[in-house]
Amino acid sequence: MQVAAYGAKSATSDIEPLTIERRQTGAHDIAIDIDFCGVCHSDLHMARNDWGVAMYPVVPGHEIVGRVTDVGAHVKGFKPGDLVGVGCMVDSCQSCPSCDEGLEQYCENGMVGTYNGDDKVLGGHTYGGYSGKVVVNEKFVLRVSDKLETKAVAPLLCAGITTWSPLRHWNVKKGDKVGVVGLGGLGHMGVKFAAALGAHVVMITTSAAKGEDAKRLGAHEVLVSKDADAMAAHTGSFDFLLNTIPVKHDLNPYIALLKRDATMVIVGAVEPLEGFHGAGLIMGRKRIAGSLIGGIAETQEMLDFCAEHGITSDVEMINIDTINNAYERMQKSDVKYRFVIDMKSLKAAA
Ligand code: NAP
Ligand code: ZN
Numbered sequence: 020m021q022v023a024a025y026g027a028k029s030a031t032s033d034i035e036p037l038t039i040e041r042r043q044t045g046a047h048d049i050a051i052d053i054d055f056c057g058v059c060h061s062d063l064h065m066a067r068n069d070w071g072v073a074m075y076p077v078v079p080g081h082e083i084v085g086r087v088t089d090v091g092a093h094v095k096g097f098k099p100g101d102l103v104g105v106g107c108m109v110d111s112c113q114s115c116p117s118c119d120e121g122l123e124q125y126c127e128n129g130m131v132g133t134y135n136g137d138d139k140v141l142g143g144h145t146y147g148g149y150s151g152k153v154v155v156n157e158k159f160v161l162r163v164s165d166k167l168e169t170k171a172v173a174p175l176l177c178a179g180i181t182t183w184s185p186l187r188h189w190n191v192k193k194g195d196k197v198g199v200v201g202l203g204g205l206g207h208m209g210v211k212f213a214a215a216l217g218a219h220v221v222m223i224t225t226s227a228a229k230g231e232d233a234k235r236l237g238a239h240e241v242l243v244s245k246d247a248d249a250m251a252a253h254t255g256s257f258d259f260l261l262n263t264i265p266v267k268h269d270l271n272p273y274i275a276l277l278k279r280d281a282t283m284v285i286v287g288a289v290e291p292l293e294g295f296h297g298a299g300l301i302m303g304r305k306r307i308a309g310s311l312i313g314g315i316a317e318t319q320e321m322l323d324f325c326a327e328h329g330i331t332s333d334v335e336m337i338n339i340d341t342i343n344n345a346y347e348r349m350q351k352s353d354v355k356y357r358f359v360i361d362m363k364s365l366k367a368a369a
Contacts, residue, residue, distance in 0.1 A: 020040070022038070022152045023037075024038065024149055024365075026149060027079075044089045049091070049094060049154070051105065053151060054363075055173040056080040056362060058082075059204060060203065063349055072135070078147050079134055080134065083153060084173045102165055103162060105155050106177055108123055108312070108315075110130065111130040112127070121315065121317065123159075123314050124314060131145060170334055171334050171359075178204040179212075179321055180317065186261065191218050195259060196218070196219045197221070199220065200262040200263060201263035202222055207356035210236045214237030255278055259282055262285045262286065266287075267291060270283075271296055275299060279304055280305070284309065332359075336359055338360070342360065
């Protein structure tokens, strides 16, 4: 089936209209009409080949919310009309130890990304949510509550789970002092979740002007990382740091913020990092860890938590023909706090 989409034909081209092929609904598949798709900084990284692994055309988008239009003969539990979500993965081997533990994102045979993954059915590579429709194996489709504002749910499928998973894995709890580094799409969800888990949340930002917003989102304090005196005042005081900075940066000032035995999780910089001083970790038995999105069951748990606690993303709606401008703004850290594409605009643009 031919479907309208938007994508990049090369690392230097704009995101522009394209037509892509979607498979017919297989026995275990769910066909979805996409209503909204969030814009993740990873979309920009992949479209511009920042990580050196892009396959073109790149059709980005892995924060998908829409309605089921068709289900395969063996699908149970979903029916046409259901409100559903699709995040960063559309398949995995389902038989390795990681998949068995519900950690499909770490599939030992390679999970299939929603875009730029190996398409096991059609061949070639997968295309993401900047498109009218998607067909996905039922195991990778999430249930979305209609209690929440649908357009503001889309970013939960990546920004939400990517921040929820490490906060849960590292057992962030009431009273912990948690720093969220970088107030963008991921960071603003990190602040909301850490606050909802009862932590004392400090927004660590390069943009002093975002301070008021950070407090509205749930931060108790704001720390401007460019202010050396302010950083020094917080030395050795954090139980946990969630670092969403999208590019390589000096880790030493953040390591200095950690308490003894505390952990900083890196989710942002998927690239070589600058060196850091070993003593920063050794003196205090500190840890630096990484984390990739979250498993399917955990993503459902996060969506259910959000429905119960009324948590959604703060979104700025855009039409798909302004996506290149949204990328420019995202690159300048000018996002409040997630762009979401209203996919009705795709039909209008077609
Ligand atoms: P975003 O909306 O652009 O936000 C990033 C924020 O980081 C900016 O708003 C800015 O906040 C801060 N920042 C930007 N450049 C910086 C620099 N040079 N030094 C210090 N701070 C800087 O991006 P996002 O969508 O949240 O994504 C963040 C990163 O996570 C991206 O690299 C993305 O690819 C990655 N990601 C990883 C996973 C995973 O599974 N691990 C999943 C999704 C995304 P302030 O203005 O507050 O400083
Ligand atoms: Zn993402």
